Amino acid sequence: MSRIEVKDVSKSFKDTQALSCVNLCFEENTIYGLLGRNGAGKSTLLNIINNRLFADSGRVTLDNKSLTENTDALSSCFLANESNLYPEGMKVSQALKWSQEFYPDFDREYAKKLCESFKLPVKKKIKDLSTGYRSIFQNIVALSVNVPFVFLDEPVLGLDACHRDLFYRTLIEKYSEQPFTIVISTHLIEEAANLIEHVVIIKNGEIIRNEPLDTLLDSGYCISGPGAKIDAYMEGKEVIGVDTLGGLKTAYVMGAPASQLPSGTEVSKMDLQKLFIRLTDGA
Protein backbone atom coordinates (compact mmCIF):
# COMPACT_ATOMS: atom_id res chain seq x y z
CA MET A 1 0.00 0.00 0.00
CA SER A 2 1.40 3.38 -1.10
CA ARG A 3 0.98 6.34 1.26
CA ILE A 4 2.03 9.92 1.77
CA GLU A 5 3.07 10.89 5.28
CA VAL A 6 3.28 14.41 6.63
CA LYS A 7 5.44 14.40 9.78
CA ASP A 8 5.69 17.30 12.24
CA VAL A 9 5.44 19.91 9.49
CA SER A 10 5.52 23.56 10.60
CA LYS A 11 5.62 26.71 8.52
CA SER A 12 5.37 30.40 9.33
CA PHE A 13 5.12 33.56 7.25
CA LYS A 14 6.31 36.72 8.97
CA ASP A 15 4.24 36.86 12.18
CA THR A 16 1.79 34.17 11.12
CA GLN A 17 2.15 30.54 12.15
CA ALA A 18 0.55 28.96 9.08
CA LEU A 19 1.09 25.32 10.12
CA SER A 20 1.96 23.99 13.58
CA CYS A 21 3.41 20.51 13.76
CA VAL A 22 1.03 18.86 11.31
CA ASN A 23 0.90 15.06 11.19
CA LEU A 24 -1.20 13.32 8.58
CA CYS A 25 -1.35 10.32 6.25
CA PHE A 26 -2.93 10.01 2.85
CA GLU A 27 -3.50 6.34 2.02
CA GLU A 28 -3.89 5.08 -1.54
CA ASN A 29 -7.24 4.96 -3.37
CA THR A 30 -9.19 7.17 -1.01
CA ILE A 31 -11.07 10.47 -1.45
CA TYR A 32 -10.10 12.96 1.24
CA GLY A 33 -11.79 16.27 2.07
CA LEU A 34 -9.32 18.83 3.42
CA LEU A 35 -11.58 21.40 5.08
CA GLY A 36 -10.76 24.65 6.82
CA ARG A 37 -11.65 28.31 6.93
CA ASN A 38 -9.96 30.90 4.73
CA GLY A 39 -6.41 31.29 6.06
CA ALA A 40 -6.47 28.03 8.06
CA GLY A 41 -3.41 26.65 6.24
CA LYS A 42 -4.93 24.31 3.62
CA SER A 43 -3.14 25.76 0.59
CA THR A 44 0.16 26.04 2.49
CA LEU A 45 -0.07 22.35 3.38
CA LEU A 46 -0.85 21.32 -0.21
CA ASN A 47 2.00 23.45 -1.54
CA ILE A 48 4.47 21.92 0.92
CA ILE A 49 3.40 18.35 0.10
CA ASN A 50 3.88 19.10 -3.60
CA ASN A 51 7.30 20.73 -3.19
CA ARG A 52 6.08 24.20 -4.18
CA LEU A 53 6.91 25.62 -0.76
CA PHE A 54 9.46 24.53 1.83
CA ALA A 55 8.45 23.67 5.38
CA ASP A 56 10.36 25.33 8.24
CA SER A 57 10.59 21.91 9.88
CA GLY A 58 9.22 18.40 9.54
CA ARG A 59 9.10 16.24 6.43
CA VAL A 60 6.82 14.79 3.78
CA THR A 61 7.41 11.30 2.42
CA LEU A 62 5.94 8.97 -0.16
CA ASP A 63 6.54 5.38 0.95
CA ASN A 64 9.30 6.62 3.24
CA LYS A 65 11.08 8.50 0.45
CA SER A 66 11.26 12.28 0.84
CA LEU A 67 9.01 14.27 -1.48
CA THR A 68 11.18 17.37 -1.12
CA GLU A 69 13.21 18.09 -4.25
CA ASN A 70 12.77 14.49 -5.34
CA THR A 71 11.60 14.53 -8.95
CA ASP A 72 11.09 10.80 -9.06
CA ALA A 73 8.75 10.63 -6.04
CA LEU A 74 7.03 13.88 -7.05
CA SER A 75 6.00 12.34 -10.37
CA SER A 76 3.44 10.34 -8.34
CA CYS A 77 1.72 13.58 -7.29
CA PHE A 78 -0.22 16.32 -9.05
CA LEU A 79 -1.50 19.55 -7.50
CA ALA A 80 -4.18 21.56 -9.28
CA ASN A 81 -4.53 25.04 -7.89
CA GLU A 82 -4.94 28.59 -9.13
CA SER A 83 -1.24 29.17 -9.85
CA ASN A 84 -0.45 28.64 -13.50
CA LEU A 85 2.77 26.71 -14.06
CA TYR A 86 2.55 26.86 -17.85
CA PRO A 87 4.45 29.52 -19.82
CA GLU A 88 2.64 32.85 -20.02
CA GLY A 89 0.68 33.08 -23.26
CA MET A 90 0.39 29.32 -23.83
CA LYS A 91 -2.87 28.08 -25.32
CA VAL A 92 -4.98 25.41 -23.62
CA SER A 93 -4.44 22.93 -26.47
CA GLN A 94 -0.66 23.38 -26.31
CA ALA A 95 -0.68 23.01 -22.53
CA LEU A 96 -2.45 19.66 -22.81
CA LYS A 97 0.23 18.50 -25.28
CA TRP A 98 2.95 19.63 -22.87
CA SER A 99 1.33 17.82 -19.95
CA GLN A 100 1.75 14.59 -21.87
CA GLU A 101 5.51 15.14 -22.02
CA PHE A 102 5.82 15.70 -18.28
CA TYR A 103 3.38 12.97 -17.22
CA PRO A 104 3.93 9.86 -19.32
CA ASP A 105 0.56 8.38 -18.35
CA PHE A 106 -1.33 11.55 -19.28
CA ASP A 107 -4.40 10.45 -21.27
CA ARG A 108 -4.75 13.06 -23.99
CA GLU A 109 -7.80 11.44 -25.57
CA TYR A 110 -9.63 11.51 -22.24
CA ALA A 111 -8.55 15.15 -21.69
CA LYS A 112 -9.92 16.05 -25.13
CA LYS A 113 -13.21 14.37 -24.31
CA LEU A 114 -13.47 16.34 -21.05
CA CYS A 115 -12.67 19.62 -22.85
CA GLU A 116 -15.66 18.91 -25.07
CA SER A 117 -18.02 17.98 -22.19
CA PHE A 118 -17.10 21.16 -20.31
CA LYS A 119 -17.00 23.26 -23.50
CA LEU A 120 -13.54 24.51 -22.55
CA PRO A 121 -12.34 26.95 -25.27
CA VAL A 122 -9.08 25.12 -26.09
CA LYS A 123 -7.87 27.74 -28.56
CA LYS A 124 -7.77 30.43 -25.87
CA LYS A 125 -4.66 31.33 -23.93
CA ILE A 126 -4.75 30.02 -20.36
CA LYS A 127 -4.32 33.52 -18.94
CA ASP A 128 -7.40 34.70 -20.88
CA LEU A 129 -9.72 32.06 -19.40
CA SER A 130 -12.38 33.13 -16.87
CA THR A 131 -11.91 32.02 -13.24
CA GLY A 132 -14.37 29.18 -13.79
CA TYR A 133 -12.66 27.94 -16.93
CA ARG A 134 -9.22 28.18 -15.32
CA SER A 135 -10.50 25.84 -12.59
CA ILE A 136 -11.97 23.54 -15.25
CA PHE A 137 -8.67 23.46 -17.17
CA GLN A 138 -6.78 22.52 -14.00
CA ASN A 139 -9.36 19.85 -13.15
CA ILE A 140 -9.14 18.32 -16.62
CA VAL A 141 -5.35 18.02 -16.36
CA ALA A 142 -5.71 16.58 -12.84
CA LEU A 143 -8.18 13.93 -14.01
CA SER A 144 -6.03 13.00 -17.01
CA VAL A 145 -2.52 12.72 -15.51
CA ASN A 146 -3.10 9.24 -14.05
CA VAL A 147 -0.81 9.56 -11.03
CA PRO A 148 -1.60 7.90 -7.67
CA PHE A 149 -2.01 11.13 -5.67
CA VAL A 150 -4.03 14.07 -6.97
CA PHE A 151 -4.56 17.25 -4.92
CA LEU A 152 -7.33 19.68 -5.88
CA ASP A 153 -7.23 23.09 -4.22
CA GLU A 154 -10.64 24.76 -4.64
CA PRO A 155 -11.56 22.81 -7.79
CA VAL A 156 -15.03 24.39 -8.13
CA LEU A 157 -13.94 28.03 -7.70
CA GLY A 158 -16.00 30.11 -10.14
CA LEU A 159 -17.94 27.11 -11.51
CA ASP A 160 -21.70 27.44 -11.95
CA ALA A 161 -24.03 24.74 -10.60
CA CYS A 162 -24.16 22.83 -13.90
CA HIS A 163 -20.39 22.65 -14.21
CA ARG A 164 -20.00 21.68 -10.55
CA ASP A 165 -22.49 18.87 -11.03
CA LEU A 166 -20.65 17.68 -14.16
CA PHE A 167 -17.30 17.88 -12.35
CA TYR A 168 -18.51 15.79 -9.38
CA ARG A 169 -20.05 13.19 -11.69
CA THR A 170 -16.88 13.01 -13.84
CA LEU A 171 -14.67 12.62 -10.79
CA ILE A 172 -16.79 9.83 -9.31
CA GLU A 173 -16.91 8.03 -12.66
CA LYS A 174 -13.12 8.22 -13.11
CA TYR A 175 -12.52 7.12 -9.50
CA SER A 176 -14.90 4.15 -9.83
CA GLU A 177 -13.22 2.91 -12.99
CA GLN A 178 -9.66 3.37 -11.78
CA PRO A 179 -9.24 4.35 -8.11
CA PHE A 180 -6.54 6.79 -7.01
CA THR A 181 -6.14 9.15 -4.06
CA ILE A 182 -7.84 12.51 -4.35
CA VAL A 183 -7.46 15.25 -1.75
CA ILE A 184 -10.07 17.98 -2.25
CA SER A 185 -9.84 21.31 -0.48
CA THR A 186 -13.13 23.20 -0.83
CA HIS A 187 -15.50 25.66 0.81
CA LEU A 188 -18.57 23.97 -0.69
CA ILE A 189 -18.73 21.41 2.06
CA GLU A 190 -22.26 20.11 1.62
CA GLU A 191 -21.58 19.33 -2.03
CA ALA A 192 -18.23 17.71 -1.21
CA ALA A 193 -19.90 15.59 1.48
CA ASN A 194 -21.35 13.46 -1.32
CA LEU A 195 -17.85 12.57 -2.55
CA ILE A 196 -15.45 12.32 0.34
CA GLU A 197 -14.68 9.24 2.41
CA HIS A 198 -12.30 10.72 4.94
CA VAL A 199 -12.35 14.21 6.46
CA VAL A 200 -9.39 16.28 7.63
CA ILE A 201 -10.32 19.56 9.33
CA ILE A 202 -7.61 22.16 9.82
CA LYS A 203 -8.02 25.19 12.10
CA ASN A 204 -5.39 27.88 12.64
CA GLY A 205 -2.70 25.62 11.23
CA GLU A 206 -3.58 22.57 13.36
CA ILE A 207 -5.41 19.38 12.47
CA ILE A 208 -8.51 19.23 14.68
CA ARG A 209 -10.29 16.28 13.03
CA ASN A 210 -8.93 13.40 10.96
CA GLU A 211 -11.40 10.55 10.57
CA PRO A 212 -13.75 8.74 8.19
CA LEU A 213 -16.73 10.91 7.17
CA ASP A 214 -19.22 8.48 8.71
CA THR A 215 -17.44 8.48 12.08
CA LEU A 216 -17.46 12.28 12.12
CA LEU A 217 -21.12 12.51 11.13
CA ASP A 218 -22.05 9.93 13.76
CA SER A 219 -20.78 12.31 16.46
CA GLY A 220 -24.12 14.10 16.20
CA TYR A 221 -27.57 13.90 14.59
CA CYS A 222 -30.47 16.01 13.27
CA ILE A 223 -33.92 15.91 14.76
CA SER A 224 -36.94 17.44 12.98
CA GLY A 225 -40.53 17.99 14.00
CA PRO A 226 -43.05 20.54 15.32
CA GLY A 227 -41.24 23.63 16.72
CA ALA A 228 -42.52 23.32 20.30
CA LYS A 229 -41.57 19.65 20.59
CA ILE A 230 -38.06 20.30 19.20
CA ASP A 231 -37.63 23.27 21.58
CA ALA A 232 -38.51 21.07 24.56
CA TYR A 233 -36.27 18.23 23.33
CA MET A 234 -33.27 20.55 22.90
CA GLU A 235 -33.16 21.59 26.52
CA GLY A 236 -29.92 20.58 28.20
CA LYS A 237 -28.47 19.20 24.97
CA GLU A 238 -25.54 20.50 22.94
CA VAL A 239 -27.33 22.07 19.97
CA ILE A 240 -25.04 23.38 17.21
CA GLY A 241 -27.69 24.87 14.93
CA VAL A 242 -31.38 25.14 14.18
CA ASP A 243 -33.31 25.53 10.90
CA THR A 244 -36.92 26.69 10.90
CA LEU A 245 -39.39 26.12 8.07
CA GLY A 246 -42.89 27.35 8.85
CA GLY A 247 -43.89 25.61 12.09
CA LEU A 248 -41.29 22.88 11.64
CA LYS A 249 -37.85 22.88 13.16
CA THR A 250 -34.67 20.91 12.59
CA ALA A 251 -32.08 20.92 15.35
CA TYR A 252 -28.47 19.76 14.92
CA VAL A 253 -27.44 18.06 18.13
CA MET A 254 -24.15 16.56 19.32
CA GLY A 255 -23.99 13.12 20.95
CA ALA A 256 -26.44 10.24 20.52
CA PRO A 257 -30.23 10.69 20.25
CA ALA A 258 -32.33 10.07 23.38
CA SER A 259 -33.73 6.53 23.48
CA GLN A 260 -37.26 7.91 23.82
CA LEU A 261 -37.99 10.50 21.10
CA PRO A 262 -41.01 12.83 21.32
CA SER A 263 -43.84 11.60 19.06
CA GLY A 264 -43.96 13.27 15.63
CA THR A 265 -40.20 13.90 15.53
CA GLU A 266 -37.68 12.22 13.28
CA VAL A 267 -33.95 11.65 13.54
CA SER A 268 -31.61 11.86 10.54
CA LYS A 269 -27.89 12.11 9.73
CA MET A 270 -25.81 15.13 10.81
CA ASP A 271 -25.07 17.85 8.24
CA LEU A 272 -21.29 18.13 7.55
CA GLN A 273 -21.34 21.85 6.79
CA LYS A 274 -23.20 22.72 10.01
CA LEU A 275 -20.80 20.56 11.99
CA PHE A 276 -17.81 22.20 10.26
CA ILE A 277 -19.10 25.69 11.08
CA ARG A 278 -19.53 24.75 14.71
CA LEU A 279 -16.05 23.22 14.93
CA THR A 280 -14.18 26.05 13.20
CA ASP A 281 -16.09 29.25 13.97
CA GLY A 282 -14.75 31.49 16.74
CA ALA A 283 -11.29 31.78 18.23
Next chain:
Amino acid sequence: MSRIEVKDVSKSFKDTQALSCVNLCFEENTIYGLLGRNGAGKSTLLNIINNRLFADSGRVTLDNKSLTENTDALSSCFLANESNLYPEGMKVSQALKWSQEFYPDFDREYAKKLCESFKLPVKKKIKDLSTGYRSIFQNIVALSVNVPFVFLDEPVLGLDACHRDLFYRTLIEKYSEQPFTIVISTHLIEEAANLIEHVVIIKNGEIIRNEPLDTLLDSGYCISGPGAKIDAYMEGKEVIGVDTLGGLKTAYVMGAPASQLPSGTEVSKMDLQKLFIRLTDGA
Protein backbone atom coordinates in the same frame (compact mmCIF):
# COMPACT_ATOMS: atom_id res chain seq x y z
CA MET B 1 -45.82 50.34 -4.00
CA SER B 2 -42.40 51.14 -5.44
CA ARG B 3 -41.11 48.96 -8.27
CA ILE B 4 -38.34 48.68 -10.81
CA GLU B 5 -39.37 47.72 -14.32
CA VAL B 6 -37.06 46.38 -17.02
CA LYS B 7 -38.75 46.79 -20.40
CA ASP B 8 -37.57 45.15 -23.64
CA VAL B 9 -33.92 45.49 -22.69
CA SER B 10 -31.37 44.11 -25.19
CA LYS B 11 -27.59 44.31 -25.17
CA SER B 12 -24.88 42.79 -27.31
CA PHE B 13 -21.10 42.70 -27.08
CA LYS B 14 -19.34 42.13 -30.40
CA ASP B 15 -20.84 38.87 -31.71
CA THR B 16 -22.56 37.94 -28.44
CA GLN B 17 -26.18 38.73 -27.73
CA ALA B 18 -25.89 39.17 -23.93
CA LEU B 19 -29.55 40.09 -23.32
CA SER B 20 -32.50 39.60 -25.68
CA CYS B 21 -35.58 41.69 -25.01
CA VAL B 22 -35.67 41.18 -21.24
CA ASN B 23 -38.86 42.11 -19.36
CA LEU B 24 -38.94 41.95 -15.56
CA CYS B 25 -40.29 43.67 -12.45
CA PHE B 26 -38.73 43.94 -9.02
CA GLU B 27 -41.42 44.78 -6.46
CA GLU B 28 -40.62 46.39 -3.12
CA ASN B 29 -39.72 44.42 0.01
CA THR B 30 -39.01 41.09 -1.68
CA ILE B 31 -35.94 38.85 -1.88
CA TYR B 32 -35.23 37.78 -5.45
CA GLY B 33 -32.83 35.14 -6.67
CA LEU B 34 -31.39 35.95 -10.10
CA LEU B 35 -30.04 32.61 -11.28
CA GLY B 36 -28.18 31.68 -14.41
CA ARG B 37 -25.08 29.91 -15.70
CA ASN B 38 -21.76 31.70 -16.18
CA GLY B 39 -22.21 34.01 -19.17
CA ALA B 40 -26.03 33.89 -19.11
CA GLY B 41 -26.32 37.68 -18.76
CA LYS B 42 -26.92 38.20 -15.01
CA SER B 43 -24.13 40.73 -14.42
CA THR B 44 -24.93 42.59 -17.65
CA LEU B 45 -28.53 42.94 -16.50
CA LEU B 46 -27.54 44.17 -13.04
CA ASN B 47 -25.07 46.65 -14.53
CA ILE B 48 -27.70 48.04 -16.91
CA ILE B 49 -30.29 48.44 -14.14
CA ASN B 50 -27.74 50.33 -12.07
CA ASN B 51 -26.61 52.61 -14.89
CA ARG B 52 -23.13 51.13 -15.10
CA LEU B 53 -23.71 49.91 -18.65
CA PHE B 54 -26.05 51.19 -21.35
CA ALA B 55 -28.60 48.94 -23.00
CA ASP B 56 -28.73 48.86 -26.82
CA SER B 57 -32.50 49.18 -26.59
CA GLY B 58 -35.30 49.09 -24.04
CA ARG B 59 -35.52 50.95 -20.74
CA VAL B 60 -35.33 50.57 -16.97
CA THR B 61 -37.61 52.62 -14.73
CA LEU B 62 -38.22 53.13 -11.03
CA ASP B 63 -41.87 54.07 -10.53
CA ASN B 64 -42.05 55.06 -14.19
CA LYS B 65 -39.02 57.36 -13.96
CA SER B 66 -36.01 56.36 -16.04
CA LEU B 67 -33.05 54.98 -14.09
CA THR B 68 -30.64 55.85 -16.90
CA GLU B 69 -28.43 58.82 -16.03
CA ASN B 70 -30.93 59.87 -13.37
CA THR B 71 -28.99 60.50 -10.16
CA ASP B 72 -32.12 61.08 -8.13
CA ALA B 73 -33.78 57.76 -8.99
CA LEU B 74 -30.46 55.91 -8.83
CA SER B 75 -30.01 56.93 -5.20
CA SER B 76 -32.73 54.35 -4.41
CA CYS B 77 -30.48 51.58 -5.74
CA PHE B 78 -27.21 50.01 -4.71
CA LEU B 79 -25.23 47.40 -6.63
CA ALA B 80 -22.53 45.39 -4.84
CA ASN B 81 -20.27 43.55 -7.25
CA GLU B 82 -16.61 42.84 -7.76
CA SER B 83 -15.79 46.17 -9.43
CA ASN B 84 -14.36 48.63 -6.94
CA LEU B 85 -15.78 52.13 -7.36
CA TYR B 86 -13.67 53.61 -4.58
CA PRO B 87 -10.41 55.44 -5.35
CA GLU B 88 -7.42 53.13 -5.78
CA GLY B 89 -5.51 52.89 -2.51
CA MET B 90 -8.40 53.88 -0.24
CA LYS B 91 -8.62 52.09 3.09
CA VAL B 92 -11.75 50.20 4.18
CA SER B 93 -12.39 52.61 7.08
CA GLN B 94 -12.17 55.65 4.78
CA ALA B 95 -14.44 54.00 2.24
CA LEU B 96 -17.13 53.49 4.88
CA LYS B 97 -16.89 57.19 5.78
CA TRP B 98 -17.22 58.13 2.10
CA SER B 99 -20.27 55.89 1.66
CA GLN B 100 -22.03 57.95 4.29
CA GLU B 101 -21.54 61.07 2.19
CA PHE B 102 -23.04 59.51 -0.92
CA TYR B 103 -25.85 57.64 0.82
CA PRO B 104 -27.44 59.90 3.46
CA ASP B 105 -29.15 56.95 5.21
CA PHE B 106 -25.92 54.94 5.44
CA ASP B 107 -25.76 53.52 8.97
CA ARG B 108 -22.09 53.77 9.95
CA GLU B 109 -22.58 52.32 13.42
CA TYR B 110 -24.24 49.24 11.93
CA ALA B 111 -21.44 48.96 9.33
CA LYS B 112 -18.85 49.13 12.11
CA LYS B 113 -20.66 46.39 14.01
CA LEU B 114 -20.67 44.18 10.90
CA CYS B 115 -16.94 44.82 10.31
CA GLU B 116 -16.33 43.45 13.79
CA SER B 117 -18.58 40.39 13.35
CA PHE B 118 -16.86 39.49 10.07
CA LYS B 119 -13.40 40.49 11.38
CA LEU B 120 -12.90 42.69 8.30
CA PRO B 121 -9.43 44.29 8.53
CA VAL B 122 -10.63 47.93 8.25
CA LYS B 123 -7.13 49.39 8.19
CA LYS B 124 -6.22 47.57 4.99
CA LYS B 125 -6.55 49.09 1.55
CA ILE B 126 -9.53 47.76 -0.37
CA LYS B 127 -7.28 46.57 -3.21
CA ASP B 128 -5.21 44.51 -0.74
CA LEU B 129 -8.19 42.54 0.61
CA SER B 130 -8.55 38.85 -0.32
CA THR B 131 -11.40 37.91 -2.68
CA GLY B 132 -13.49 36.79 0.29
CA TYR B 133 -12.94 39.98 2.24
CA ARG B 134 -13.65 42.12 -0.83
CA SER B 135 -17.04 40.40 -1.07
CA ILE B 136 -17.58 40.95 2.65
CA PHE B 137 -16.71 44.64 2.35
CA GLN B 138 -19.20 45.07 -0.50
CA ASN B 139 -21.87 43.18 1.45
CA ILE B 140 -21.37 45.33 4.53
CA VAL B 141 -21.84 48.52 2.50
CA ALA B 142 -24.90 46.99 0.80
CA LEU B 143 -26.50 46.09 4.12
CA SER B 144 -25.78 49.53 5.60
CA VAL B 145 -26.85 51.92 2.80
CA ASN B 146 -30.57 51.65 3.61
CA VAL B 147 -31.91 52.14 0.12
CA PRO B 148 -35.06 50.40 -1.16
CA PHE B 149 -33.34 48.30 -3.86
CA VAL B 150 -30.11 46.41 -3.20
CA PHE B 151 -28.48 44.21 -5.83
CA LEU B 152 -25.86 41.65 -4.80
CA ASP B 153 -23.81 40.11 -7.60
CA GLU B 154 -22.08 36.96 -6.27
CA PRO B 155 -22.09 38.10 -2.62
CA VAL B 156 -20.52 34.90 -1.29
CA LEU B 157 -17.64 34.67 -3.82
CA GLY B 158 -14.55 33.50 -1.92
CA LEU B 159 -16.36 33.24 1.46
CA ASP B 160 -15.79 30.15 3.58
CA ALA B 161 -18.74 28.25 5.05
CA CYS B 162 -18.65 30.15 8.38
CA HIS B 163 -18.71 33.55 6.69
CA ARG B 164 -21.46 32.47 4.29
CA ASP B 165 -23.56 31.28 7.22
CA LEU B 166 -22.98 34.58 9.06
CA PHE B 167 -23.82 36.57 5.92
CA TYR B 168 -27.12 34.73 5.35
CA ARG B 169 -28.11 35.14 9.00
CA THR B 170 -27.20 38.86 8.98
CA LEU B 171 -29.17 39.46 5.80
CA ILE B 172 -32.28 37.71 7.10
CA GLU B 173 -32.09 39.58 10.41
CA LYS B 174 -31.76 42.96 8.66
CA TYR B 175 -34.58 42.13 6.25
CA SER B 176 -36.91 41.02 9.06
CA GLU B 177 -36.36 44.22 11.03
CA GLN B 178 -36.64 46.57 8.08
CA PRO B 179 -37.72 45.01 4.76
CA PHE B 180 -36.28 46.18 1.45
CA THR B 181 -35.81 44.58 -1.96
CA ILE B 182 -32.76 42.38 -2.39
CA VAL B 183 -31.78 40.82 -5.71
CA ILE B 184 -29.15 38.12 -5.23
CA SER B 185 -27.24 36.65 -8.13
CA THR B 186 -25.37 33.52 -7.02
CA HIS B 187 -24.10 30.11 -8.08
CA LEU B 188 -24.69 28.61 -4.62
CA ILE B 189 -28.29 27.88 -5.36
CA GLU B 190 -29.13 25.41 -2.61
CA GLU B 191 -27.90 27.85 0.03
CA ALA B 192 -29.77 30.76 -1.57
CA ALA B 193 -32.95 28.66 -1.68
CA ASN B 194 -33.27 29.25 2.07
CA LEU B 195 -33.46 33.02 1.53
CA ILE B 196 -35.21 33.83 -1.71
CA GLU B 197 -38.94 34.33 -2.22
CA HIS B 198 -39.03 34.84 -5.96
CA VAL B 199 -36.86 33.20 -8.61
CA VAL B 200 -35.77 34.64 -11.94
CA ILE B 201 -33.82 32.24 -14.17
CA ILE B 202 -31.94 33.64 -17.13
CA LYS B 203 -30.52 31.47 -19.92
CA ASN B 204 -28.56 32.74 -22.92
CA GLY B 205 -29.80 36.28 -22.27
CA GLU B 206 -33.48 35.36 -21.99
CA ILE B 207 -35.71 35.03 -18.93
CA ILE B 208 -36.95 31.43 -18.84
CA ARG B 209 -38.56 31.41 -15.36
CA ASN B 210 -39.96 34.26 -13.28
CA GLU B 211 -42.14 33.08 -10.41
CA PRO B 212 -42.39 32.63 -6.64
CA LEU B 213 -39.98 29.99 -5.34
CA ASP B 214 -42.81 27.82 -4.04
CA THR B 215 -44.58 27.79 -7.40
CA LEU B 216 -41.37 26.76 -9.13
CA LEU B 217 -40.59 24.03 -6.60
CA ASP B 218 -44.14 22.70 -6.82
CA SER B 219 -43.55 21.91 -10.49
CA GLY B 220 -41.81 18.74 -9.32
CA TYR B 221 -41.04 16.62 -6.25
CA CYS B 222 -38.52 14.23 -4.70
CA ILE B 223 -39.29 10.63 -3.87
CA SER B 224 -37.00 8.53 -1.66
CA GLY B 225 -36.95 4.88 -0.71
CA PRO B 226 -35.41 1.47 -1.45
CA GLY B 227 -33.55 1.52 -4.80
CA ALA B 228 -35.63 -1.13 -6.54
CA LYS B 229 -38.95 0.50 -5.62
CA ILE B 230 -37.75 3.92 -6.78
CA ASP B 231 -36.46 2.42 -10.05
CA ALA B 232 -39.86 0.87 -10.73
CA TYR B 233 -41.70 4.06 -9.78
CA MET B 234 -39.55 6.23 -12.11
CA GLU B 235 -40.55 4.31 -15.22
CA GLY B 236 -42.37 6.54 -17.72
CA LYS B 237 -41.91 9.64 -15.56
CA GLU B 238 -39.79 12.72 -16.26
CA VAL B 239 -36.87 12.20 -13.88
CA ILE B 240 -34.35 15.06 -13.72
CA GLY B 241 -31.86 13.51 -11.34
CA VAL B 242 -31.15 10.64 -8.95
CA ASP B 243 -29.10 10.45 -5.75
CA THR B 244 -28.00 7.11 -4.32
CA LEU B 245 -26.95 6.48 -0.73
CA GLY B 246 -26.24 2.84 0.02
CA GLY B 247 -29.38 0.94 -0.96
CA LEU B 248 -31.56 4.05 -0.81
CA LYS B 249 -32.42 6.25 -3.76
CA THR B 250 -33.87 9.72 -4.14
CA ALA B 251 -35.36 10.62 -7.51
CA TYR B 252 -36.20 14.18 -8.60
CA VAL B 253 -39.34 13.98 -10.71
CA MET B 254 -41.31 16.62 -12.65
CA GLY B 255 -45.11 16.89 -12.35
CA ALA B 256 -47.29 15.77 -9.42
CA PRO B 257 -46.67 12.58 -7.42
CA ALA B 258 -48.79 9.51 -8.25
CA SER B 259 -51.81 9.20 -5.96
CA GLN B 260 -50.73 5.68 -4.92
CA LEU B 261 -47.11 5.64 -3.78
CA PRO B 262 -45.15 2.39 -3.36
CA SER B 263 -44.97 1.38 0.32
CA GLY B 264 -41.77 2.45 2.09
CA THR B 265 -41.27 5.50 -0.14
CA GLU B 266 -41.60 9.10 0.87
CA VAL B 267 -42.29 12.30 -1.07
CA SER B 268 -40.61 15.62 -0.26
CA LYS B 269 -40.08 19.06 -1.81
CA MET B 270 -38.11 19.57 -5.05
CA ASP B 271 -34.46 20.63 -4.84
CA LEU B 272 -33.93 24.07 -6.47
CA GLN B 273 -30.36 23.40 -7.59
CA LYS B 274 -31.25 20.14 -9.33
CA LEU B 275 -34.20 21.84 -11.02
CA PHE B 276 -31.95 24.74 -12.10
CA ILE B 277 -29.37 22.37 -13.61
CA ARG B 278 -32.06 20.59 -15.56
CA LEU B 279 -33.55 23.85 -16.86
CA THR B 280 -30.27 25.50 -17.88
CA ASP B 281 -27.90 22.70 -18.89
CA GLY B 282 -27.45 21.99 -22.58
CA ALA B 283 -28.12 24.17 -25.61
